[in-house]
Amino acid sequence: MTLVIIKTEGDSNSKVYPLDLKKTLLDIRKKLEADDELLFLQKVDDEFHEIPLNREGDFLLEQVVDDNSKRILYLRKKKSSFDWNILNNKYNLDYGCIMSFDGNKRVNKRAFKMKDCDIIDIGDKGYKKDKIGFDSKEDWMKKTNLFINDDDINIDILNFVKVGFSYSQNENFNEEIKSVYKYLEVGKVLLRFHKHLEPTEEFIKAVDNAAISENPREELKKIIEEYGQFIPTEVILGGRVYIKDIEKSSESSTNKVASANINKILEGNYSSTKKISKFYNFNFIKLLGGKHPDGKNFDDAAEKDWIESLKDYQNWECIEYRNPISIFQFISDDLRKKSFMSIGKKILYTGTEDCDYDLCMPGMYRNIGLNKMSSRITRIIQKNKDADCDIFATVIDTEDLKDVFFNCQIYYNEKGVPSIIIHGIQKEFHSYKYKLKVGVMVIGYDIDxxxxxxxxxxxxxxxxxxxQNQYSKKLYLKYDLYDLIAKKNSFFGIPVLNDVNFSKNNSFTIGHNFCNTQLDIENKEEEEDIEEGKGRVMEINKESKSTINLFSYCSKTNCYIKLPKFTFYTFIISNNLSYSSNFELFSLEPNTYNKFNLFNFINLKRKFTSRSISSLNPRCVSLYLSEDKSYNPIFLNQSSEQIRVEYVECKCNKTCSICKDKSLKISEKDNAVCVVYTLSDN
Known part of the structure; x- marks a missing residue:
């Protein structure tokens, strides 16, 4: 026999019994003469888990007693009123949510049915006293919507925050972000129900109808408004008191007028169009859960009474959400795939990375594996193959050095892992270690x-x-690029290589230009040229409205070379209000420092007056020519201050077809423009 301390939750009095540690809990219940209103608890990682009555025969007492706490057996009184169904009905836990300016918003329509719920007692670990502040408006939105755990780096939470901002575009966050709060928290239970949620038939039908509708995106937006964007699958119930830290808040405040306006609003004046959130709309104290103490001061006596009131579960509130999951993750894989494919591909990521490029020998390239870049890129690409991600990359030299420019290509190795290949092209080789900034855009289906x-x-x-062993090639597009420009729609392209063609020659770089199609089928000379497969036109599509001219150059030999087998990706981004500021259109200007006064220059200083962060970010740039002439192949060279047209030197002694047939350079009459799409870190 071993002396075991018996502690019943909520009872300050403990008892000591001599018990056999080798007996089952069923035997121990008989020994203690305990009725079924008492449940045995097992402590795992400082959390208490109830052992069901029908499983007591499976546990020995020695498996349950807390060996590190002097042989303590914990019991809990079974309360018929303490039922997860009651908690679910009170807090609508199986309803979806949308983050908002005024806190987490539960929607009106029920997307799920909760079949069961795991209830975990938090115990003494639930008592906390601390301060809460905000690093940014995103951090403010996250925490005021009760995702307060700083250690939670769930990327999905940040995505849900962005949606919350889209619903709160006219709100003023400045004063709230400056605020600091002291808080007292008493967490009572943790509810987990991820495995116990089933989508309702109404929700499934709504998603299916949206996917086959004429405008799936609009219909799916309505579904989010009605059913929510996500559901927290873990909830902590209990109480929390916020006390505004007046000293810290006043130290961080820089606008006394704004502070005065805030005080008026706290008194009930809501005339301002930039309203203050409900979270911020209290003077000193905000309570979540528990009975409100009498009087205005939250002193020690009031704190004690408030904590005492939390012994009654009916006084609990939701004080923290965890593990939010998109409402669409619970439907079948086939229906979810059908839904996200119906709205087409989206920009899933844009960002920049710094890198060094040691051009130590002619033809040396830089290979940047995407799995070595931002962890967010890796997560997006590897999370789910259904996203079908594609990559675009661009690069600038942060030192704005002369006599070199850089070109990007995408390369997939034998395992299908993508990387960015950068070639530095010099007129005459010299070894140098360049400092580059690479811009990356990830396109894919928005599976979340x-x-x-x-x-x-x-x-x-x-x-x-x-x-077919040609030095150049034309691709024909059904799009009218002139019309795309008029609508402020961006377009740009990039070559994509696989392991087979890249391993044969890794010093080649493929360039391209976009042109308006000027086809005269009655021109016999051109018809014969097409039929014989000669010159610059290899194929023809009479319905095409635009062309892409492709060519290949070897950075090792400084010669045009025959094009390898590859895939060319053309990206067309439709314009909207949120991305219209990313679109710019510039006409080429004459470079006064060039003795031929060629139109090969765009001055970006008018847009960026200093070397700001924005000016140093690489841009997606496409050259558009109003006519398809025999232009000398054109590369684009971008720096923080300008975009330049580059004509490379070919050392073939005019033996290749490009040097023989393509000699024109851009002039004022050619109406050449650059479509510029600015990448921003998101």
């Missing part, structure tokens, strides 16, 4: 529906290119 409110749509055209 995190960007559903954005009406930006990306169309990707993939064209397999087998030039």
């Amino acid at each position: 529906f995190s960007f559903i409110l954005s009406d930006t749509r990306v169309e990707l055209i993939k064209e397999e290119c087998d030039s």
